Amino acid sequence: MxxxxxxxxxxxxxxxxxxxxxxxxxxxxxxxxxxxxxxxxxxxxxxxxxxxxxxxxxxxxxxxxxxxxxxxxxxxxxxxxxxxxxxxxxxxxxxxxxxxxxxxxxxxxxxxxxxxxxxxxxxxxxxxxxxxxxxxxxxxxxxxxxxxxxxxxxxxxxxxxxxxxxxxxxxxxxxxxxxxxxxxxxxxxxxxxxxxxxxxxxxxxxxxxxxxxxxxxxxxxxxLSDIRTGTGFDVHRFTDGDHVTLCGVRVPHTQTLEGHSDADVGLHALTDAILGALCSGDIGSHFPPSDPQWRGADSARFLKHAADLVADRGGKIAHVDVTVICERPKVGPHREAMVARIAEILGMDPGRVSVKATTTERLGFTGRGEGIAAQAVATVRLPG
CATH class of the missing domain: 3.90.550.10 (Spore Coat Polysaccharide Biosynthesis Protein SpsA; Chain A)
Incomplete structure (x- = not known):
């Protein structure tokens, strides 16, 4: 050729x-x-x-x-x-x-x-x-x-x-x-x-x-008439440290999150949501935790990979919504930076990115301060 x-x-x-x-x-x-x-x-x-x-x-x-x-x-x-x-x-x-x-x-x-x-x-x-x-x-x-x-x-x-x-x-x-x-x-x-x-x-x-x-x-x-919705959920436990990475932003804290990569529960959940909309497996099938090359990796790489899969199919991500579930640290002061970082990774308008936070009223493992959970929803439009 x-x-x-x-x-x-x-x-x-x-x-x-x-x-x-x-x-x-x-x-x-x-x-x-x-x-x-x-x-x-x-x-x-x-x-x-x-x-x-x-x-x-x-x-x-x-x-x-x-x-x-x-x-x-x-x-x-x-x-x-x-x-x-x-x-x-x-x-x-x-x-x-x-x-x-x-x-x-x-x-x-x-x-x-x-x-x-x-x-x-x-x-x-x-x-x-x-x-x-x-x-x-x-x-x-x-x-x-x-x-x-x-x-x-x-x-x-x-x-x-x-x-x-x-x-x-x-x-x-x-x-x-x-x-x-x-x-x-x-x-x-x-x-x-x-x-x-x-x-x-x-x-x-x-x-x-x-x-x-x-x-x-x-x-x-x-x-782009084939409209898909995917959901994602992720959890990481706390361990010794001085910050957590949430939705691509370094947030000072008295502990850190334990995981093979940077343990960013927000980006992990969002990556799974986009992969789910594409019916393309989950984050573990694309980036196995058993593979040493992903040790300490920036989770932005995972999210960008999911976005590239959408682009490869001629589609676009119309909207994403992430909810972080924890007692501490407080997400509010960092929300704007998180929205901007996700928009940057996905190459989309920040007006189409939502980041929220909630607690479980001190119930369960997040209520006891043992870790952080996150859930996400992504809407993807593909050629019909």
């Missing part, structure tokens, strides 16, 4: 959109637009790697958007999209993939079928682009009135990804430096490369206006 790298053009400033940040970093259906785009290519079995071209001024937004995806160092963009793509291609020259797919960051609804079709077309042609036939009647205007009707036969609306055999498009872009061409297919055409048209879907539109963002959110949410 030929090596294929997806190059995501994300260096635009999005000034026309009118938001407080570039549109590729805005949230849609619980994730930044860029993350939806990157994950679509990471999931595809024929894509070897993903590289993103960014504006370095927004490096912090980029890091937040792709946290945990394990991407290579981003490439600094240029003054124009054409310059940015050329910079990205130059950065790929050392690895020299067989194929490259160039895709707009602001097209988060790209589907596997279209990606596969563009790659397949490169077996016959040196270049191929996703495109949609023009269906509407076209009018040419002059001074605010219709001047004439344009024949739409044979006309297509170009989308991305636009795929190329890597050596060909690298040479074409270098030769076109300083010119202003409309897209990468135009660069290829100028170099004399034949460009195949691959029928794509209307849903693969470019987010350009706030209405587009709303439309994308509706489509993404509508596709």
């Amino acid at each position: 030929p090596s294929c790298i997806a190059l995501i053009a994300a260096a635009g400033s999005g000034q026309r959109f009118g938001a407080e940040r570039p549109k590729q970093y805005l949230d849609v259906a619980g994730k930044p637009v860029l993350r939806h785009t990157v994950e679509a290519f990471l999931r595809h079995p024929q894509v070897s790697a993903v590289r993103v071209v960014i504006n370095p001024a927004f490096r912090d937004l980029y890091e937040t958007a792709v946290a945990g995806l394990g991407l290579a160092e981003p490439v600094a963009g240029g003054a124009s999209r054409q310059d940015s793509v050329r910079n990205g291609l130059d950065a790929l020259a050392e690895s020299a993939p067989d194929l490259v797919l160039i895709h707009d960051a602001a097209r988060p609804l790209i589907d596997d079928t279209t990606i596969s079709a563009v790659i397949a077309a490169l077996g016959q042609q040196p270049a191929a682009i996703a495109a949609v036939p023009v269906a509407d009647t076209l009018k040419r205007g002059r001074d605010g009135v219709v001047a004439d009707t344009v024949d739409r036969s044979g006309l297509w609306r170009a989308q991305t990804p636009q795929g190329f055999r890597f050596p060909d498009i690298l040479a074409a872009h270098r030769a076109a430096a300083g010119l202003e061409l409309t897209d990468d297919a135009a660069v290829a055409e100028r170099a004399g490369l034949s460009v195949a048209l691959v029928p794509a879907k209307e849903e693969n539109f470019k987010v350009t206006t706030p209405d587009d963002l709303t439309r994308a959110a509706r489509i993404l949410d509508a596709g």
